[in-house]
Amino acid sequence: MSVFETIKVDVTxxxxxxxxxxxxxxxxxxxxxxxKDRHPSLKLNEDYFFCFGCGxxxxxxxxxxxxxxxxxxxxAQKLASDFGISAxxxxxxxxxxxxxxxxxxxxxxxxxxxxxxxxxxxHLLKEWKIRYAPPTPEDILDDRFxxxxxxxxxxxxxLDFLTHASVEERDSTIAALLADGSIASWxxxxxxxxxxxxxxxxxxxxx
Ligand SMILES: [Zn+2]
Numbered sequence: 001m002s003v004f005e006t007i008k009v010d011v012t013x014x015x016x017x018x019x020x021x022x023x024x025x026x027x028x029x030x031x032x033x034x035x036k037d038r039h040p041s042l043k044l045n046e047d048y049f050f051c052f053g054c055g056x057x058x059x060x061x062x063x064x065x066x067x068x069x070x071x072x073x074x075x076a077q078k079l080a081s082d083f084g085i086s087a088x089x090x091x092x093x094x095x096x097x098x099x100x101x102x103x104x105x106x107x108x109x110x111x112x113x114x115x116x117x118x119x120x121x122x123h124l125l126k127e128w129k130i131r132y133a134p135p136t137p138e139d140i141l142d143d144r145f146x147x148x149x150x151x152x153x154x155x156x157x158x159l160d161f162l163t164h165a166s167v168e169e170r171d172s173t174i175a176a177l178l179a180d181g182s183i184a185s186w187x188x189x190x191x192x193x194x195x196x197x198x199x200x201x202x203x204x205x206x207x
Pocket of ligand 1: 032035037041051054055056
């Protein structure tokens with residue numbers, strides 16, 4: 001079997017897409033990285049992709065080649081190295097290397113980061129609203145409960161906006177959120193909460 005055939009058997013489109021930073025819902029429909037996609041129009045099947053927006057189509061090697069601006073041969077080499085598949089018959093490669101997608105446009109990477117932070121933060125706010133709700137109306141309100149009440153709608157709106165706005169609108173909103181430190185502060189909250197969670201888990205272990 002050639003390296004091309006091996007890769008096509010061993011690596012599904014979903015695996016490659018997710019490895020290279022795309023978020024793929026169970027439906028397999030995702031925003032196309034090959035054109036300015038407003039709504040998810042790229043369908044990832046097990047062994048081929050097709051974009052209803054720009055018509056691009058192909059297998060996992062074509063996909064990787066387009067994503068990184070490589071030839072098919074180079075894309076196959078990259079997939080082999082990233083997924084720990086032996087590129088030449090009889091040659092052993094050691095494990096998957098975690099390479100960053102270098103050719104991916106920075107703004108799309110920023111968008112992935114923003115979406116991830118917003119989704120996780122929205123989830124956290126939802127939890128806070130329940131976890132820190134005042135037991136009686138007379139109780140002093142916990143800051144996290146207040147934050148949840150104040151910010152939930154805005155974060156939900158931002159996420160919705162990033163799903164439906166044009167590429168230009170998305171890019172300028174994301175740039176603003178990064179520039180004014182919003183994203184960094186939400187990431188901070190999430191990191192703090194994970195610490196808190198670990199601390200509480202330890203306490204229950206001891207108790
Ligand atoms: Zn497309």
